[in-house]
Amino acid sequence: MWLNPEGEQWTSLTKIQSSLCYLLTVRVIRARNIHQADVLSQTDCYVSVWLPTASSDKFQTKAIKNCKDPVWNETFYFRIQSQVKNVLELALYDKDVITQDDHLFTVYFDIAKLSLGEEVFMHFKCDSQRQEELEVGFALDNISGPPETIITNGVLVSRKICCLEVQVVEKKKKNEKKSLSSKKQFSFRVQGSYEGTQDIMLGSDLIFSSSSPAKFHYARYKQPTLDVTLPGKKRPPSLCSRVYDIGSPNVELHSIPSGENMILAEDKGFDLYAKAEDCLCSSPDHLDVRLGFDLCVQEQDFLCKRRNYVAPALKKVLQLQQDLLNHETPVVAIMTTGGGMRSLTALYGSLRGLKKLGVLDCATYLTGLSGTTWTMSNLYRDADWSQKDLDKQISEARKHMTKCKINSLSLEYLKYYKKQLCQRKREGRRTTFIDLWGLVLESLLHDGKDNHRLSDQQRAIDHGQNPLPIYTAVNVKNNYSTLDFKEWVEFTPYEVGLQKYGVFVRTEDFGSEFFMGRLMKKVPESRICFLEGMWSSLFSFNVLYIWNLSHSSEDFWHRWTRDQIDNIEEEPLLPLKLHELQTRLFTPPGLLGNAFRSALTDRLCISQEHNFLKGFQMHNDYLGNTHFCRWKDTVLDTFPNQLTQSDEFLSLVDTGFFINTSIMPLLKPERKVDVILHLNYSAGSQIQALDQTCKYCSEQGILFPRVDLSEEDRKKLKECYLFDGAETPGAPILLFFPLINDTFQKYKAPGQKRSESEMEDGKVDLYGCCSPYSTYSIQYTEKAYDRLVQLSEYNILNNEDLIMQALRTAVARKRQIKK
Known part of the structure; x- marks a missing residue:
């Protein structure tokens, strides 16, 4: 039976199936030429045998004292699921009485290499120079009993x-009485x-x-x-x-x-x-997470409703003679970048400019990260914000941007912060400094306690009256740099999920405790200020991030920050099977290496939420899944035992610690985005994030238009660039708006020159050493706030022709595809 997780429509992405289990026999036979780990004695070797997909226990052989050629001949048995990626970890240790046992090496062996009904004896060549070798026997047999019912989306497997x-x-x-004793x-x-x-x-x-x-x-x-x-x-x-x-x-x-x-x-x-x-597990209906790569039912319903706003709006702005049919209506998205209070302020101006052009009603999605999430969460408190002019919201934000911020550190507020953090801890959350940062943001941007929650924003999109907001973050891991391990996480008013694994939870359930896809403990939904703190966690940096600000590569540090993993030879050479993993050897670093790696990769603080992937297992064919492959780019993607489903918590940081962009949810093929308005509010280089996005998409095989800028343009940017993606069929059209002050210096509105008395208003210093718009600035003067809003609005209005050209091209392509 093939069902989607809601059971409401047929799909081939999630399925229930009966799958056989096998009996795996592992016989640890012997090792040869094991080098001496201790200075004063020979090795006292034992082998730890761990198969986390079959047992929570780590089993081990007896320790053989003072022997470099130990013989164990000990056998271990595991019941394994054939549809799960089973990677056996054989770790060799030198036993110590006083100090911690020395970890010599670990062999990772993919059970998928074995054939049913055959017994093989493997010789793992662990060190060719020292001729170290580990000999292990394997057998894979049928097991009695009925097959197991599993639920899978081809990447993750949920089991009984x-x-x-x-x-x-x-x-x-x-007559017996109770007593303390x-x-x-x-x-x-x-x-x-x-x-x-x-x-x-x-x-x-x-x-x-x-x-x-x-x-x-x-x-x-x-x-x-x-x-x-x-x-x-x-x-x-x-x-x-x-x-x-x-x-x-x-x-x-x-x-x-x-x-x-x-x-x-x-x-x-x-x-x-x-x-x-x-427990009930015979249907996806009994899972409390959604397994699948398609859009959730609520978002699909939203798209139908939003089209009723977008189609007439496009007809009006493009001055079309006939109504647009469903297949002719392009999906337009507004994408923003981070930049603290600068991006919060500039986004208001950009949206007001799009509103005046009638283009805001043409947009289906609005994405953000860091500071632009503050603007978005403010706007979506109003269920009809995009149907009104934005003057009221801009004026309200102005009040908070220009007020004195010292009150946020008053004794009254500090007591409030402590009370709120204690309440989160009682609810069962792991509180960090990021939660405190969220509370400080609340005081900076609001008059008092803000009870708004992300799921409350469903009111603003249930009729399709506003674009669907998507907020972004990345999931990271301890002991790994962001370039080595990061996974995209998206937040909408309907659900939160990781597209790489195809797993999502209802927004109101994010932060609750899950096990194998079942909701175990419901935790109250976080107020949105705590999510804003996480989306804009300025404090989640590490030494390697600071290094990357001035260097384009981590190659210099990789010898300290990457695991020493080598492919090793094995005898006999087993027949190659589809999507099997090579046998690999992990050599642990020494004490100095561990300490240096921690110093480089540890983050100052990080937001942690209960992991809703906990308990799932990786499908045997997960590396052959096109959805997983599209987003896989971490050094652990071929180590299924160490991926996110094995973690207790998600570790979430600001997306800007990887790339300052919120574009990735829009490149999900299921969303079929045709036009992206890229509103850039980055500090420093205005083109860097776009270049990084192009490079990332090229490496991942994600369709993205080629960004071709001349050296002259890179030195002096214009207000808008159109990249139509004609050379990349299927890629969206990209309109790139860098945040610069170009013709605004001489024009207060398109076609309206400034008078001599108005020239001062056009002098907006965005990135100079004396600029009031630093990413870390939390208070603007009224004049600075007004000028930034006016500048970002002007840059939109002054490029109406390019915007209309992009929309016309998108409509023409939609019509051509249908033909």
């Missing part, structure tokens, strides 16, 4: 989860479950009866164990989950009959029961 209920029933004697604490742990560890206290008011059992949600395929610590026993260390105190029952959960109560332990004072049941 179960719910375990653990119940303690206290046996009380007659009779308290009994039970500790329960299911490794890899959503809940992790739960405690139950008996002999107090916290008695768990049959109506309130302790619950654990876990993936059945991992076949975890319920670890029980009884009263008076010590809880085992979290890193030693297979070492227990005698007398504590530990039960393999797959041995509990489904739907039946099972007695785990009986005692004079209590009985311990457990019950395991399957």
Whole structure:
């Protein structure tokens, strides 16, 4: 059956299927010529065996003392899902009694190399010079039992989860009284479950009866164990989950009959029961995330409604004789860049200029990042903002831009900030300095507490009356630079998601806790000021970002900041299969390398939200998925165990830490954008972000018009450039508006020259050393604010001809495509 996640229309992007599981046998045989890690002794080697797609546990062989050619001959078994990308990690360690065990190397082996029903013995050549070698035997066999039902979009796989209920029933004697001394604490742990560890206290008011059992949600395929610590026993260390105190029952959960109560332990004072049941998972309707690469139903509905505004608006501005048919109506998008208060202010002017030309009603999308998200979130409080003139909104923003900002650090505000941060922490969020920055922004841009939320903006687009707003951020990782790891994240009033993985959640659920696509804990939706803080997180820089401001490459630092990964030889050479990963060797850096890497890549602070991809697994063919390949560009894309679905939190930063552009959501083929108005508000080079976008799209195979600017133009930019994309069929038409002060110096409006007394108003210093428009400036004078609004509005109005030319070309192309 092929369904979309809402189950409302047929699609081939998300499917439910029955898929076989196999039994993988891993026999760690021996190693040869292992180099000495300790100065005073030979290596005491053992091998850690980890397959995270099959088990939460890391298994290990015994340690062989003082031997460079250890022999283990130990066997491990895993139940694996055939549709999941299973990469086995074999890590060799040197055991130390006093210090931490030395990690010598890790071999990554793709199970997809194995053939069903065959046994192979692999020799991994780990170091050709020292002739280090690891010998491992593998076998892949059918396994008894029914196939597993999975849900997949070709990149991610959602698997069956179960719910375990653990119940303690206290046996009380007659006339027995409760006392503090009779308290009994039970500790329960299911490794890899959503809940992790739960405690139950008996002999107090916290008695768990049959109506309130302790619950654990876990993936059945991992076949975890319920670890029980009884009263008076010590809880085992979290890193030693297979070492227990005698007398504590530990039960393999797959041995509990489904739907039946099972007695785990009986005692004079209590009985311990457990019950395991399957959770609903037979349909995408039971997932609380949307798996798919198409547009959500709400956005598709919006596009139909918006066309009713766009088609007559285009007919009017282009002075067409006939109404535009649906297939003739181009999708026009307004795209902005960041720039702090400068971009907030300039966007108001640009939008007022587009409104006066009638082009604002022709736009279907409006995207932003950093400072322009502040303007957008202000505008979308008004359900009909684009149907009115913008003078009221511009005047309101002027009041806040010119007010004294010192009050934001008053004792009253500091108490308010602390109260709000404590409330977020109580809700279960991980608060950071970015949340405080969001609260400061709220005080800078509003008169008091702002209860507006992103999902509230649905009122402003439900009838198609305004362009659909899209806000952007990037997801990053610790220990990696932004150039090495970044993933695009988009926010709309309907949903938040990562297009690379094809996974989205409702906007009101963003920040809540998920497991395997199911909503586990609902957290109240954030007020939009906290999202604004994250969208414009000026404080998420690191040393490498500062380096990149003055250099175009990180090559000088890669020896310190990139993992040492090498493809290695293996014997025998197995037949090549589609989308299999090469066997690779990871050599860990030393203490100095780790410390230096952290110093270079650690970010000052970062916004963290619960990861709604948590628990998903990568599909066996994910690297062959065209949607994933379009957006994959990180150094970890071929390491499925380390991609975002394995993280507890998303780490989100301002998109400007990669490229100062919000264009990527518009290049999603499903949105079919025909014209992009690129409104640039960057500091410094006005062309840099556009050049970076062109380079990125070329590397990723994303259709984008060729930007061909002469050296003369690059030295002295005009107010607008039209790149029609004629040489790149399928690419959108691009209108590029750099933020410059050109003819505005002599003209106060198109065709209206300034008088001598008005010449001073045309002297707008945008980027000089004494400019009032620095990215880090938070307060403008009234004159500075008014001049920037007027300049950005003028630059739009003065290029009406180019705008109309782009729209006419788009309409003509739509008609030609239909023919």
